[in-house]
Amino acid sequence: MVKQERALRTREALIKSAATVFDRDGFSVASLTAISSLAGVSNGALHFHFANKAALADSVEQAAAERLDRIVTAHEGTAGNALQLLVNASHDLAHLLAEDVVLRAGFELSRDQVRGGDQGLHRQWHEWVGAALKRADGEGVLSEVTPEAVASSVVAATTGFEVLGTQDPRWLSHSTVTRFWQLLLPRLAAASVLGDLVADGSRSK
Amino acid sequence: MVKQERALRTREALIKSAATVFDRDGFSVASLTAISSLAGVSNGALHFHFANKAALADSVEQAAAERLDRIVTAHEGTAGNALQLLVNASHDLAHLLAEDVVLRAGFELSRDQVRGGDQGLHRQWHEWVGAALKRADGEGVLSEVTPEAVASSVVAATTGFEVLGTQDPRWLSHSTVTRFWQLLLPRLAAASVLGDLVADGSRSK
Numbered sequence: 001m002v003k004q005e006r007a008l009r010t011r012e013a014l015i016k017s018a019a020t021v022f023d024r025d026g027f028s029v030a031s032l033t034a035i036s037s038l039a040g041v042s043n044g045a046l047h048f049h050f051a052n053k054a055a056l057a058d059s060v061e062q063a064a065a066e067r068l069d070r071i072v073t074a075h076e077g078t079a080g081n082a083l084q085l086l087v088n089a090s091h092d093l094a095h096l097l098a099e100d101v102v103l104r105a106g107f108e109l110s111r112d113q114v115r116g117g118d119q120g121l122h123r124q125w126h127e128w129v130g131a132a133l134k135r136a137d138g139e140g141v142l143s144e145v146t147p148e149a150v151a152s153s154v155v156a157a158t159t160g161f162e163v164l165g166t167q168d169p170r171w172l173s174h175s176t177v178t179r180f181w182q183l184l185l186p187r188l189a190a191a192s193v194l195g196d197l198v199a200d201g202s203r204s205k
Numbered sequence: 206m207v208k209q210e211r212a213l214r215t216r217e218a219l220i221k222s223a224a225t226v227f228d229r230d231g232f233s234v235a236s237l238t239a240i241s242s243l244a245g246v247s248n249g250a251l252h253f254h255f256a257n258k259a260a261l262a263d264s265v266e267q268a269a270a271e272r273l274d275r276i277v278t279a280h281e282g283t284a285g286n287a288l289q290l291l292v293n294a295s296h297d298l299a300h301l302l303a304e305d306v307v308l309r310a311g312f313e314l315s316r317d318q319v320r321g322g323d324q325g326l327h328r329q330w331h332e333w334v335g336a337a338l339k340r341a342d343g344e345g346v347l348s349e350v351t352p353e354a355v356a357s358s359v360v361a362a363t364t365g366f367e368v369l370g371t372q373d374p375r376w377l378s379h380s381t382v383t384r385f386w387q388l389l390l391p392r393l394a395a396a397s398v399l400g401d402l403v404a405d406g407s408r409s410k
Binding site: 111113118122149153166167176180184187 | 364
């Protein structure tokens with residue numbers, strides 16, 4: 001049991017180190033030796049857990065997908081309509097892309113063509129954004145806009161924040177995301193709810 | 206003179222081949238042999254024009270910067286306010302990102318951290334978008350919005366179209382960009398000009 005726990009901790013450490021090295025050097029250049037030494041384990045230990053660099057990248061992306069899932073479900077129980085839910089989740093996503101190297105590296109890997117990334121994380125986000133906007137439409141909190149059209153514009157903008165934020169953290173700042181929603185909400189929201197919506201988000205914690 | 210012309214043509218062919226290979230394989234993996242053979246020249250001829258892969262990438266990015274400059278200046282002489290100018294230029298940018306491998310590879314290289322890209326093309330676009338919106342504000346065609354806030358949202362969204370479009374061309378389609386402006390224009394434009402604005406753009410040619 002103790003042995004299993006230690007193995008799990010080593011695996012977690014390797015995923016975090018891999019994310020750090022992928023984020024810094026890119027998938028193609030990243031070396032397994034750099035990853036194992038950052039995790040403080042031997043090359044042999046790395047290969048016990050992961051067959052190769054591709055398997056490590058898959059695990060980083062999988063860990064990022066679980067984090068993204070936690071971000072969007074964190075607000076589900078809270079009060080507020082689905083449009084506010086979307087605003088809040090986008091703030092959390094931007095905040096965690098800046099803070100959490102596993103989430104950030106996961107998105108980078110997901111859009112890395114050389115590695116064969118298929119933008120799975122971006123599609124996961126797109127699906128959730130689309131569902132939230134459809135729900136908002138059902139709640140009657142949307143103005144005369146098409147949920148799908150709004151979803152693609154929101155996903156494009158948040159993808160831009162993510163990509164530009166890898167070099168300039170201001171793109172992922174609370175004020176950048178707030179300004180985006182201050183611009184968009186008056187166009188998206190039904191007049192009856194606009195006054196209640198908070199563009200700078202109500203954090204889940 | 207004929208010799209100079211031939212050298213210039215070889216250089217152009219190498220830049221286009223490099224863009225094709227960078228776009229397909231990424232900067233880190235791209236091989237000089239693949240580039241010279243695609244251009245139909247020897248490795249020696251490649252090295253006569255470009256010292257190394259980094260110099261080739263710089264030239265692709267420079268060629269893309271010139272194309273971006275042509276995109277934004279193409280509309281300058283035409284009738285219409287600066288907001289319509291921005292709409293038109295964003296349509297041309299999306300269209301050419303889908304069609305022109307040198308422009309597309311330039312943007313990819315510009316945001317490639319491994320290669321040391323400093324997002325110069327994105328900043329060039331951001332500066333122009335910001336200036337166009339300031340001009341629109343001066344013309345009185347903007348509603349009560351801040352040009353800078355609009356500029357960062359427009360640049361984030363167009364960056365998202367560019368990045369997501371590398372794998373799914375629908376993100377760069379005319380209808381995606383049109384839907385984005387249909388969403389944004391009623392919020393951006395002063396009531397007096399909204400009816401005159403064309404979300405699907407009036408092409409320069």
